[in-house]
Amino acid sequence: MGLPRTSVCHFFTVIALVGFCLNAAYGKITSVYVRADVKAVDMPLDADVFRVPPGYNAPQQVHITQGDHDGKAVIVSWVTTEHRGSSEVIYWKEHSRKHYKAKGEVTTYKYYTYSSGFIHHTTLKNLEYNTKYYYQVGIGHTIRTFWFITPPPVGDFPYTFGLIGDLGQSFDSNNTLTHYEQNPSKGQTVLFVGDLSYADNYPNHDNVRWDTWGRFVERSVAYQPWIWTAGNHEIDFAPEIGEGEPFKPFTHRYPTPYKASNSTAPFWYSIKRGPAYIIVLASYSAYGKYTPQYKWLEEELPKVNRSETPWLIVLMHSPWYNSYNYHYMEGETMRVMYEPWFVKYKVDLVFAGHVHAYERSERVSNIAYNIVNGLCQPISDQSAPVYITIGDGGNLEGLATNMTQPQPHYSAFREASFGHATLEIKNRTHARYGWHRNQDGFAFEADSMWFHNRVWYPVEDSAVSKS
Ligand SMILES: *[C@@H]1O[C@H](CO)[C@@H](O)[C@H](O)[C@H]1NC(C)=O
Ligand SMILES: *[C@@H]1O[C@H](CO)[C@@H](O)[C@H](O)[C@H]1NC(C)=O
Ligand SMILES: *[C@@H]1O[C@H](CO)[C@@H](O)[C@H](O)[C@H]1NC(C)=O
Ligand SMILES: *[C@@H]1O[C@H](CO)[C@@H](O)[C@H](O)[C@H]1NC(C)=O
Ligand SMILES: *[C@@H]1O[C@H](CO)[C@@H](O)[C@H](O)[C@H]1NC(C)=O
Numbered sequence: 001m002g003l004p005r006t007s008v009c010h011f012f013t014v015i016a017l018v019g020f021c022l023n024a025a026y027g028k029i030t031s032v033y034v035r036a037d038v039k040a041v042d043m044p045l046d047a048d049v050f051r052v053p054p055g056y057n058a059p060q061q062v063h064i065t066q067g068d069h070d071g072k073a074v075i076v077s078w079v080t081t082e083h084r085g086s087s088e089v090i091y092w093k094e095h096s097r098k099h100y101k102a103k104g105e106v107t108t109y110k111y112y113t114y115s116s117g118f119i120h121h122t123t124l125k126n127l128e129y130n131t132k133y134y135y136q137v138g139i140g141h142t143i144r145t146f147w148f149i150t151p152p153p154v155g156d157f158p159y160t161f162g163l164i165g166d167l168g169q170s171f172d173s174n175n176t177l178t179h180y181e182q183n184p185s186k187g188q189t190v191l192f193v194g195d196l197s198y199a200d201n202y203p204n205h206d207n208v209r210w211d212t213w214g215r216f217v218e219r220s221v222a223y224q225p226w227i228w229t230a231g232n233h234e235i236d237f238a239p240e241i242g243e244g245e246p247f248k249p250f251t252h253r254y255p256t257p258y259k260a261s262n263s264t265a266p267f268w269y270s271i272k273r274g275p276a277y278i279i280v281l282a283s284y285s286a287y288g289k290y291t292p293q294y295k296w297l298e299e300e301l302p303k304v305n306r307s308e309t310p311w312l313i314v315l316m317h318s319p320w321y322n323s324y325n326y327h328y329m330e331g332e333t334m335r336v337m338y339e340p341w342f343v344k345y346k347v348d349l350v351f352a353g354h355v356h357a358y359e360r361s362e363r364v365s366n367i368a369y370n371i372v373n374g375l376c377q378p379i380s381d382q383s384a385p386v387y388i389t390i391g392d393g394g395n396l397e398g399l400a401t402n403m404t405q406p407q408p409h410y411s412a413f414r415e416a417s418f419g420h421a422t423l424e425i426k427n428r429t430h431a432r433y434g435w436h437r438n439q440d441g442f443a444f445e446a447d448s449m450w451f452h453n454r455v456w457y458p459v460e461d462s463a464v465s466k467s
Pocket of ligand 4: 325402403
């Protein structure tokens with residue numbers, strides 16, 4: 001897609017603006033770059049990225065995620081269609097002849113008139129850190145071989161996370177994934193903030209679109225773990241067609257290691273991965289006082305040892321700080337419940353999706369209100385996280401372009417474009433962050449920051465100069 005001339009001009013204005021605002025202590029930017037608001041279109045069923053791998057009963061939709069609390073286990077999942085086949089995974093360390101075998105489980109489900117293939121989940125345990133492993137699935141029929149690299153030991157750095165949300169399966173989604181793969185920052189694990197396939201936008205939630213999504217993203221998620229957050233498009237609650245069990249396709253297809261963090265449901269859990277402690281919250285499971293999620297989080301936050309894992313990151317689907325006219329204030333009730341904890345425990349960064357655009361907040365909190373004191377405005381707070389909305393993966397619902405005006409003071413940067421981000425945790429104090437737009441070159445960062453750790457270096461973050 002070529003940029004029209006006026007946009008190119010605007011584009012350079014944005015760079016100038018970003019540069020200018022480095023000097024302002026409290027800069028607000030609504031990017032003047034406006035991407036043509038063309039509705040994203042789903043790739044057709046015969047698109048190259050949806051091709052079924054050749055061979056009898058060949059495993060398809062191969063994906064991995066972390067399988068324990070510390071990063072020494074990986075859950076391998078895949079689907080076979082002709083025959084149940086074997087759930088065994090054969091795996092070995094690079095340069096080693098010793099092969100290991102792990103046995104797993106098979107599940108299937110029905111959704112309205114759809115019947116799933118055989119969905120396999122096998123956990124590889126006791127892996128060594130910082131090690132490349134090869135693995136094979138499809139044992140007995142058509143064998144396919146993949147690889148992954150385990151994270152450094154808990155607490156070690158550097159480590160680079162990718163951030164993707166609300167991906168879907170449009171041509172723009174494919175563009176986002178390609179930009180992530182080509183990004184020179186080389187993300188090692190994706191923190192996915194919810195809304196995977198958007199199958200529920202099809203008649204009767206056509207679950208064939210869950211299968212096509214699985215084949216589309218395999219090229220990344222078979223080689224590096226994606227950490228799953230449940231979004232509203234995972235609920236698939238459709239009692240009008242007899243489907244009254246929320247999250248049925250998602251839970252059958254995308255397991256999470258929730259038991260390892262003593263969670264009682266797959267939608268909220270935590271993992272340690274290298275230098276980061278990552279807490280995944282569930283916007284669409286009960287979170288009020290006395291609920292399982294509330295009790296879990298209340299016990300969870302004091303367990304985070306920042307000497308061990310300096311960086312504390314939270315993922316959720318529905319953002320708390322969002323100044324677009326889409327899903328406005330939907331995250332408000334959860335914010336009211338949990339925000340005081342985030343400030344108390346000095347969460348570094350919160351990533352959310354849901355709004356199909358990009359926004360980064362200042363460090364703000366809004367926790368003083370008690371019904372009668374009138375203190376209900378976000379205030380600058382260096383103990384508070386930065387909130388980033390990154391629901392700009394490119395799904396078929398299109399961009400969120402309508403923003404509240406004027407830009408509220410808590411909003412530091414906002415732009416309605418598709419893209420992804422990377423977070424390179426360099427050490428205990430510094431993390432380099434960059435947001436990449438699909439319309440730019442792979443290396444270009446449209447918004448970038450040095451984030452400073454809230455416990456070890458709690459001074460103001462700094463935007464990065466682009467000269
Ligand atoms: C998706 O992106 C990949 C990698 O850039 C490309 O090879 C493929 O042709 C694209 N597919 C579609 C349907 O756009
Ligand atoms: C989970 O609970 C068990 C039993 O109370 C405890 O031993 C374990 O450390 C807990 N795990 C985590 C990750 O909190
Ligand atoms: C926190 O982690 C550090 C470094 O791993 C360790 O020395 C210390 O004992 C831990 N503290 C607690 C309370 O577990
Ligand atoms: C933007 O959203 C506001 C609030 O919902 C609405 O009043 C306005 O008409 C919208 N503007 C456009 C251009 O859609
Ligand atoms: C942490 O990384 C930053 C950025 O690379 C660097 O400036 C700083 O000196 C590093 N700190 C330590 C203690 O190595």
